[in-house]
Amino acid sequence: MDLKDFYRLILRHLVIVIVSTLSGVGVAASVTWAMTPMYEAKVQLFVSTQSSAVDISALVQGSSFSQQRVKSYAQIIPSSKTLNPVIANLRLDMSADKLAKRVEASAPLDTVLINVSVLDESPARAALIANEIGSQFAKTANDLELSQFGGAPAIKVSVVKSASVPIEPASPKATLNVLLGLILGFGLGVSIAILRQMFDTTIKNEQDLDGTALLGAIGFDESAKDKPLVTQISRYAARTESFRQFRTNLQYIKADQPPQVIAITSALPGEGKTSSAINLALSMANSGFSVILIEADMRRPKINKYLGLETKNSGLSEILSGRFGVLKSDELGQYISKFGNDISIDVISSGAVPPNPSELLNSDTFDALLNFLRKSYNFIVVDCPPSLPVADAAIISTRTDGVVIITAAGSTKINQYLGAREAINNVGGHILGVVLNMIPLTRSYGDYGYRYGYGYGYSRKYGSYKNYRPYSSVTNELSSHEKRDAEK
Numbered sequence: 001m002d003l004k005d006f007y008r009l010i011l012r013h014l015v016i017v018i019v020s021t022l023s024g025v026g027v028a029a030s031v032t033w034a035m036t037p038m039y040e041a042k043v044q045l046f047v048s049t050q051s052s053a054v055d056i057s058a059l060v061q062g063s064s065f066s067q068q069r070v071k072s073y074a075q076i077i078p079s080s081k082t083l084n085p086v087i088a089n090l091r092l093d094m095s096a097d098k099l100a101k102r103v104e105a106s107a108p109l110d111t112v113l114i115n116v117s118v119l120d121e122s123p124a125r126a127a128l129i130a131n132e133i134g135s136q137f138a139k140t141a142n143d144l145e146l147s148q149f150g151g152a153p154a155i156k157v158s159v160v161k162s163a164s165v166p167i168e169p170a171s172p173k174a175t176l177n178v179l180l181g182l183i184l185g186f187g188l189g190v191s192i193a194i195l196r197q198m199f200d201t202t203i204k205n206e207q208d209l210d211g212t213a214l215l216g217a218i219g220f221d222e223s224a225k226d227k228p229l230v231t232q233i234s235r236y237a238a239r240t241e242s243f244r245q246f247r248t249n250l251q252y253i254k255a256d257q258p259p260q261v262i263a264i265t266s267a268l269p270g271e272g273k274t275s276s277a278i279n280l281a282l283s284m285a286n287s288g289f290s291v292i293l294i295e296a297d298m299r300r301p302k303i304n305k306y307l308g309l310e311t312k313n314s315g316l317s318e319i320l321s322g323r324f325g326v327l328k329s330d331e332l333g334q335y336i337s338k339f340g341n342d343i344s345i346d347v348i349s350s351g352a353v354p355p356n357p358s359e360l361l362n363s364d365t366f367d368a369l370l371n372f373l374r375k376s377y378n379f380i381v382v383d384c385p386p387s388l389p390v391a392d393a394a395i396i397s398t399r400t401d402g403v404v405i406i407t408a409a410g411s412t413k414i415n416q417y418l419g420a421r422e423a424i425n426n427v428g429g430h431i432l433g434v435v436l437n438m439i440p441l442t443r444s445y446g447d448y449g450y451r452y453g454y455g456y457g458y459s460r461k462y463g464s465y466k467n468y469r470p471y472s473s474v475t476n477e478l479s480s481h482e483k484r485d486a487e488k
Contacts, residue, residue, distance in 0.1 A: 009190075009193055009194065009197055010190065010193065012193070012197075013189070013192070013193035013196060013197075016189050016192055016193055016196075017186065017189035017190060017193060018189070019189070020185045020186065020188045020189030020192065021182060021185040021186045021189055022185065023185055024181040024182055024183075024184050024185015024186065024188065025178055025181045025182050025185060026181075027181055027185075028177045028178050028180060028181025028182070028184075029174075029177075029178055029181070031172075031177065032172045032174050032177045032178070035171070035172040036121055037121070037169035037171070037172070038119045038120065038121060038169060038170055038171045038172075039119070039120060039121070039122065039123035039126045039166040039168075039169050039170060040117050040118070040119050040126065040166055040170035040171075041117070041118050041120075041123070041126035041127040041129070041130040041131075041163035041164070041165070041166055042115060042116065042117045042118075042130060042161075042163055043115075043116045043118075043130040043131055043133065043134040043159060043161060043162060043163040044113060044114070044115055044116070044159070044160050044161035045073075045113065045114040045115075045116065045134055045137065045138070045157050045158065045159060045160065046112060046113060046114075046157070046158045046159075046160040047069060047070050047073065047112045047113075047114065047141075047155060047156070047157055048112065048155070048156050048158070049155060049156070069155060070107040070111070070112055070113070070114050071107050073105075073107070073114055073137070073141060073157075074105040074106055074107045074114055075105075076137075076140070076144075077103065077105040077114070077116055077133065077137055078100040078103045078104070078105060079096075079100070080096040080097075080100075081140055082133065082136055082137050082140050083096040083099050083100060083103070083133070084096050085136050085139075085140075086099070086129065086132045086133055086136050087099060089132060089136070090128060090129065090132055092129070099129075102118055102119045102120060103116065103117070103118055103129075103133065104116070104117045104118075105117075113160075114157075116130060116133055116134060116137075117130070118130040118133065118163070119170065119171075123165050123166045123167070124165050126163070126165075126166060127163040127164060127165045127166070130163035131159075131162055131163050134159040134162070134163075135159065137157060138156075138157040138158065138159065141155055141157040142155065142156070142157070201413050201414050201415065202409075202410050202411060202412060202413055202414070203407050203409060203410075203412050203413070203414055203417055203436070204409055204410055205436075208414055208417075209417070209434050210414075210418065210421075212405075212421065212431060212433060212434050213249075213253075213432070213433035213434070214433060214434055214435075214436065215246055215249045215250060215253075215404060215432065215433035215434065215435050216242060216243070216245055216246030216249060216435040216436070217242065217409075217435070217436045217439055218239060218242045218243070218246075218272075218276070218435060218436065218437045218438065218439065219238055219239065219242065219438075219439045219441050220438045220439055220440055220441050221237075221238070221239050224239065224275070228275045228278075228279075228306055229275075229278060229279060229282065229306065229307075230243055230279045230282055230283065231282055231340060231343055239279075240283075243276075243279045243280060243282075243283040244283055244286075246280060246283070246435060247280060247283040247284055247287065249433070250262065250280075250404070250432065250433075253402075253432055253433070259400075259401035259402045259432060260374060260378070260379060260380060260401055261370055261373075261374065261379075261380040261382065261399075261400040261401045262280070262379065262380070262381050262382065262400065262401065262402060262403075262404060262432070263296075263382045263384050263393065263396050263397055263400040263402070263403045263404070264276060264277035264280065264381060264382065264383055264384060264403075264404050264406060265384040265385070265386060265387050265393040265396075265397075265403060265404075265405060265406070265420070265424075266386050266387070266405060266406040266407065266408075266412075266420070267386060267387055267388050267405070267407065267412055267416040267417050267419065267420035268386050268388055268389070268412070268416060269300070269386050269389070270408070271386075271406050271407060271408040271411070271412060271437060271438075272406055272408065272437040272438060273383065273384070273386070273406040274297070274302045274303060274306065274383050275306060276404075276406050276435060276437060277293065277381050277382075277383040278293060278303065278306055278307065278383075280381055280404075281293045281345045281379070281381040282340070282343055282345060284378070284379050284381070285340070285343050285344060285345045286343050289378040289379055290346075290376070290377045290378045290379075291345045291346070291377060291378065291379045291380075291381065292336070292345065292346040292347070292348065292373055292376075292377045292379075292380050292381070293345055293346070293347045293348070293381045293383065294316060294347075294348045294373075294380065294381070294382045294383065295315070295316060295347070295348065295349045295350040295383050296316060296350070296361060296382050296383060296384050296385070296392065296396055297350060297383055297384060297385045297392070298316060298317050298350040298351070298353060298354055298357040298360070298385075298392075299353065299357060299385055299390065299392075300385070301349060301350035301353070303347060303349055303350070303383060304349050307339045307347065309337050309339060309347065309349065310337075314334065314335055314351050314352075315335055315348060315349040315350050315351025315352070316335075316348050316349065316350050316351050316360075317350060317351035317352050317353070317354040317357070317360060318335065318351045318352065319332075319335055319348070319351075319365065319369060320360035320361070320363055320365050320366055320369070321354065321360060322365060332372070335348055335351075336348055337349065346377070357385075357390075357392055358390065358391055358392055358395060361392055361395045361396055362395045366396075366399060367399055370399055370400070380400075382396055382400060384396050384397075384403075386420075387405075387419075387420035387423045387424060388416060388419055388420055388423065391423075393420075393423070393424065394423045394424055394426070394427045394429060395427070397424045397427060397428075397429025397430070398427055398428055398429055400429075401430070401432075402429075402430045402431065402432035403424050403429055403430065403431050403432060404431075404432050404433060404434070404435060405417065405420055405421060405424075405431065405433075405434045405435070406434075406435050406437050407434055407435070407436055407437065408437055408438050409436045409437065409438055409439040409440065410438075410439075410440055411438070417434070
């Protein structure tokens with residue numbers, strides 16, 4: 001993973017990283033706020049020997065002796081021998097063991113100094129205890145170290161730096177704690193993002209298609225729920241352009257003999273196969289081709305709802321059930337509806353829901369219907385059921401020129417897509433390619449698809465193009481505020 005991938009990873013999981021970071025800061029701030037402030041007072045002691053100033057050799061030996069002693073003294077200072085008199089003198093309401101936990105003594109290397117620090121909730125009491133420890137240990141050391149001659153002390157401990165009342169608390173360190181919480185929270189967020197990336201098995205780009213061609217990339221459009229058809233939005237909208245590219249790629253899969261009967265399916269429901277089939281048919285009709293759309297999903301038909309057509313009492317299920325033996329244009333016309341004015345397509349809806357859709361689709365009548373329609377239309381788009389729940393799409397694939405699998409980017413799992421592809425390949429069906437649908441339009445868009453048409457890819461990379469339209473149509477198709485922008 002290089003820096004670019006890491007950057008995309010964070011952007012894709014930006015909410016998780018932000019929430020985790022803020023949580024880390026919040027926890028650190030809460031813990032810091034809940035902690036009792038402790039103040040630290042420090043006192044410094046100097047250890048020396050009673051040596052003659054003119055005896056250089058004795059001075060050197062005394063200095064070495066003092067350095068050896070201060071290491072032991074640093075361990076003795078927090079002991080009860082020193083602290084019990086301190087507690088008694090200051091009338092402290094605590095035991096020697098409890099006070100020892102607040103006292104720390106250290107001896108800097110190659111020195112005869114001892115640094116003593118005391119922590120307490122009260123800054124004044126911390127300074128008082130530290131100074132009392134310094135005074136008391138001078139007496140304790142003198143009692144421990146007695147000269148062999150006359151009982152005069154061999155060691156002298158002096159307070160060289162008295163403790164002053166601290167102003168700022170030594171702990172908790174609010175800035176450090178919050179910074180540490182921020183770092184840990186950010187690290188946790190990134191770790192969660194990496195784990196999600198590792199266990200994310202959804203399809204995001206053409207590298208996940210296992211060699212199958214990517215025919216189109218359709219970005220997520222919030223308006224698609226209310227306006228699912230490309231004829232309901234601007235001809236210059238990004239979704240419209242994406243379906244034009246999808247249409248063009250289909251036509252040039254085999255430039256000398258493009259597929260005429262095209263089946264549209266998906267691995268599971270909810271991936272946008274029906275709306276994609278309708279929009280593909282409309283895009284083909286927009287190029288001047290005669291197109292018929294067949295709703296072969298006789299289990300959960302939706303085309304009439306999308307197109308706003310009146311539900312007929314007869315449709316594909318009635319045709320395949322053998323209502324008439326020989327297909328004739330005058331007889332078939334009663335089953336065909338027309339949608340659109342300037343851009344129009346013919347539609348054969350599913351009809352009544354039959355008890356045996358797989359058997360009807362596997363009949364010779366369905367073959368005869370497709371062969372009959374081949375003579376009358378340039379393209380035949382067949383909307384099939386999902387491939388994994390039922391076998392209908394696999395059956396239809398053997399009777400068409402090819403199948404397009406619609407996948408929902410970031411939602412369809414790779415094994416689901418592979419299962420749908422395998423179901424079609426196992427019966428000898430030909431897969432034309434895959435369309436990535438509902439690509440998230442987030443900052444992590446680079447992880448998805450391989451292009452977004454003029455609306456998603458080029459505008460992000462090269463800037464907006466909204467006024468790049470035929471001059472004759474700019475003022476006719478723009479809204480009032482867009483007209484003002486165009487005139488400027």
